[in-house]
Amino acid sequence: MEKFTKITAIALPLDRANVDTDAIIPKQFLKSIKRSGFGPNLFDEWRYLDQGEPGMDNSKRPVNTDFVLNQPRYAGAEILLARDNFGCGSSREHAPWALEDFGIRVIIAPGFADIFYNNCFKNGLLPIILPEETVEHLFNVVEANEGFQLTVDLEQQKIISVQSSAVDINIDFELDKFRRQCLLEGLDEIGLTLEHADEIRQYEARKKDITPWLFQD
Amino acid sequence: MGARTLYDKLWDSHVVRENDDGTSLLYIDRQLIHEVTSPQAFEGLRIANRTPWNLSANLATPDHNVPTNNREQGIIDPIARLQVETLNNNCDYYHITEFKMDDIRQGIVHVISPEQGATLPGMTLVCGDSHTSTHGAFGTLAFGIGTSEVEHVLVTQCLIQKKSKNMLVQVNGQLNPGVTAKDIILAIIGEIGTAGGTGYAIEFAGDTIRSFSMEGRMTISNMAIEAGARAGMIAVDTTTIDYVKNRPYSPKAEHWEQAVEYWTGFHSDADAHFDKVISLDAKDIKPQVTWGTSPEMTMAIDEVIPDPADESDPVKQAGMEAALNYMGLTAGTPINEVAVDVVFIGSCTNSRIEDMRAAADVAKGNKVAANVKQALVVPGSGLIKQQAEQEGLDKIFIDAGFEWREPGCSMCLAMNADRLEPQQRCASTSNRNFEGRQGQGGRTHLVSPEMAAAAAIKKGILSILIN
Numbered sequence: 271m272e273k274f275t276k277i278t279a280i281a282l283p284l285d286r287a288n289v290d291t292d293a294i295i296p297k298q299f300l301k302s303i304k305r306s307g308f309g310p311n312l313f314d315e316w317r318y319l320d321q322g323e324p325g326m327d328n329s330k331r332p333v334n335t336d337f338v339l340n341q342p343r344y345a346g347a348e349i350l351l352a353r354d355n356f357g358c359g360s361s362r363e364h365a366p367w368a369l370e371d372f373g374i375r376v377i378i379a380p381g382f383a384d385i386f387y388n389n390c391f392k393n394g395l396l397p398i399i400l401p402e403e404t405v406e407h408l409f410n411v412v413e414a415n416e417g418f419q420l421t422v423d424l425e426q427q428k429i430i431s432v433q434s435s436a437v438d439i440n441i442d443f444e445l446d447k448f449r450r451q452c453l454l455e456g457l458d459e460i461g462l463t464l465e466h467a468d469e470i471r472q473y474e475a476r477k478k479d480i481t482p483w484l485f486q487d
Numbered sequence: 488m489g490a491r492t493l494y495d496k497l498w499d500s501h502v503v504r505e506n507d508d509g510t511s512l513l514y515i516d517r518q519l520i521h522e523v524t525s526p527q528a529f530e531g532l533r534i535a536n537r538t539p540w541n542l543s544a545n546l547a548t549p550d551h552n553v554p555t556n557n558r559e560q561g562i563i564d565p566i567a568r569l570q571v572e573t574l575n576n577n578c579d580y581y582h583i584t585e586f587k588m589d590d591i592r593q594g595i596v597h598v599i600s601p602e603q604g605a606t607l608p609g610m611t612l613v614c615g616d617s618h619t620s621t622h623g624a625f626g627t628l629a630f631g632i633g634t635s636e637v638e639h640v641l642v643t644q645c646l647i648q649k650k651s652k653n654m655l656v657q658v659n660g661q662l663n664p665g666v667t668a669k670d671i672i673l674a675i676i677g678e679i680g681t682a683g684g685t686g687y688a689i690e691f692a693g694d695t696i697r698s699f700s701m702e703g704r705m706t707i708s709n710m711a712i713e714a715g716a717r718a719g720m721i722a723v724d725t726t727t728i729d730y731v732k733n734r735p736y737s738p739k740a741e742h743w744e745q746a747v748e749y750w751t752g753f754h755s756d757a758d759a760h761f762d763k764v765i766s767l768d769a770k771d772i773k774p775q776v777t778w779g780t781s782p783e784m785t786m787a788i789d790e791v792i793p794d795p796a797d798e799s800d801p802v803k804q805a806g807m808e809a810a811l812n813y814m815g816l817t818a819g820t821p822i823n824e825v826a827v828d829v830v831f832i833g834s835c836t837n838s839r840i841e842d843m844r845a846a847a848d849v850a851k852g853n854k855v856a857a858n859v860k861q862a863l864v865v866p867g868s869g870l871i872k873q874q875a876e877q878e879g880l881d882k883i884f885i886d887a888g889f890e891w892r893e894p895g896c897s898m899c900l901a902m903n904a905d906r907l908e909p910q911q912r913c914a915s916t917s918n919r920n921f922e923g924r925q926g927q928g929g930r931t932h933l934v935s936p937e938m939a940a941a942a943a944i945k946k947g948i949l950s951i952l953i954n
């Protein structure tokens with residue numbers, strides 16, 4: 271997995287609550303058997319004016335210039351500012367794959383749906399939960415100041431504005447220890463679990479007495 | 488050990504090890520696999536040169552992409568076909584049991600596993616699909632996972648997890664006429680909101696919940712995820728045990744007594760602590776229909792569409808306006824004057840035999856209205872289809888003008904050919920009314936099978952039972 275330590279980038283404000291994973295990457299793109307290549311279809315239904323299908327040349331499709339992702343001032347954004355309950359709905363990991371493929375590394379929101387939140391960490395994406403008022407403040411600052419950049423530092427667990435910014439930002443964020451370590455070091459979780467293979471086998475041995483029917487076949 | 492909830496007991500009995508920060512290695516008894524969220528997991532296995540830990544813990548079937556008619560032609564869409572073939576190849580290669588498209592046992596993962604007895608009380612069960620919460624109806628800890636975790640479970644039979652908080656949702660009292668398990672769960676979601684259960688494992692309890700059959704209970708647990716909770720459980724009782732008896736994967740005779748005794752412990756202790764408790768009275772719940780683009784945007788069938796102007800929270804207000812705009816509805820309109828173009832009866836929420844019977848009861852002797860362009864009935868599995876046909880339900884539907892299809896997810900998410908056209912309005916027994924869920928621009932109203940069937944024969948009008 272890709273490591274995450276620190277980035278400095280533009281933040282893209284997506285001002286909608288309850289953005290579901292169907293909206294992040296619509297179902298027709300889930301037919302792919304690959305992990306990559308979903309970026310051009312991130313938010314497909316909001317981003318383009320026509321109906322997207324796999325295999326289309328996305329560079330030739332008519333874009334919805336009203337949609338925030340198509341606005342030149344947010345080009346190159348690596349931080350997504352979002353509203354509450356981001357990533358609700360389907361468990362599809364294609365949603366973080368699409369965000370990551372597009373170039374997003376950090377998502378800041380007042381709350382995330384559980385499965386999506388979990389899926390982010392498997393893909394080097396950092397979801398940050400902040401209080402509603404703090405997120406509101408970030409929306410205001412980002413929308414009011416073109417080119418506004420933020421530094422997200424996982425080591426320090428801080429979000430700060432770059433020097434000489436119009437507005438000073440200095441926010442601490444929480445993250446559980448295990449997830450932080452996995453991201454910082456880009457750890458392979460399966461490898462970590464396999465280090466405990468003996469304990470898993472011992473657990474199974476105990477379980478065979480208690481629930482033998484789960485081992486019959 | 489002190490008093491524990493059902494969730495606590497399920498959790499405790501599956502912890503292999505726990506770290507200081509509460510991160511635990513949780514043992515997974517069963518994994519269900521389908522074609523959409525597994526190819527990259529198998530690919531990961533191959534790249535890392537790893538092998539599955541316990542083959543017999545897995546059960547696979549294609550459901551999301553399979554056609555629901557003309558199956559003899561195979562899958563026409565080459566991309567969908569490749570995905571299903573990839574599942575077939577992966578299962579063949581690793582010797583994982585798969586009910587392929589031509590197997591009578593094929594169907595929606597969340598329908599076939601209980602049907603086979605592969606879902607059992609006291610288990611942990613996962614699937615790369617958010618509606619895995621369905622299996623919680625059996626007193627099972629069941630939740631949806633992403634593809635990386637599918638791979639993790641394949642290789643280690645474990646997941647790295649942190650425990651959720653406990654929430655109790657109680658519903659007591661007698662059901663009003665026309666109210667089904669679907670209406671109860673929609674009302675619950677309306678009450679707590681789509682993020683109300685985030686971070687929690689829900690236990691559904693109370694005499695109304697207990698009065699439901701396993702089919703009804705599965706409908707309720709199925710939609711726990713629409714309230715934000717990954718898991719939605721119901722305690723084990725005789726209804727549960729009677730259901731699992733004598734199914735292909737159920738404990739055989741020599742283990743049956745031991746199993747029943749073990750399972751019977753899977754309920755919350757009388758004084759167990761819940762971090763949040765919600766109580767609803769069944770007498771306050773009327774038949775529900777969703778009006779917006781989130782399952783929490785639900786209302787009683789005799790109400791008028793809500794007005795965003797009455798909402799004080801600006802983010803919510805904007806959400807309501809966007810939803811009305813997308814749905815092509817105006818505040819103040821009685822919902823029972825709104826007509827749909829399409830009716831869909833199916834999905835892992837409502838495609839079991841009881842749902843088929845309930846819809847057939849309404850359809851019997853009636854005709855699908857001329858202005859309803861399509862009325863689809865899609866049973867959840869081949870075995871349900873067979874059972875329904877033995878009962879003559881297929882004839883009732885076909886005589887009334889419904890289409891009787893092969894099992895699969897179908898128009899629940901429209902990955903196959905069954906989908907809405909832009910701006911088509913649909914009465915659907917599925918679980919998500921998100922924008923574009925049933926086809927780009929399509930407008931979904933979530934309802935019970937009874938209400939969906941009634942809409943089909945009453946000129947598409949959303950209403951409760953006829954007569």
Ligand code: SF4
Pocket residue numbers: 550551595596597616618834835836895896899900917918
């Ligand atoms: S029926 Fe719908 S909700 Fe259920 S598994 Fe299939 S696509 Fe998902």
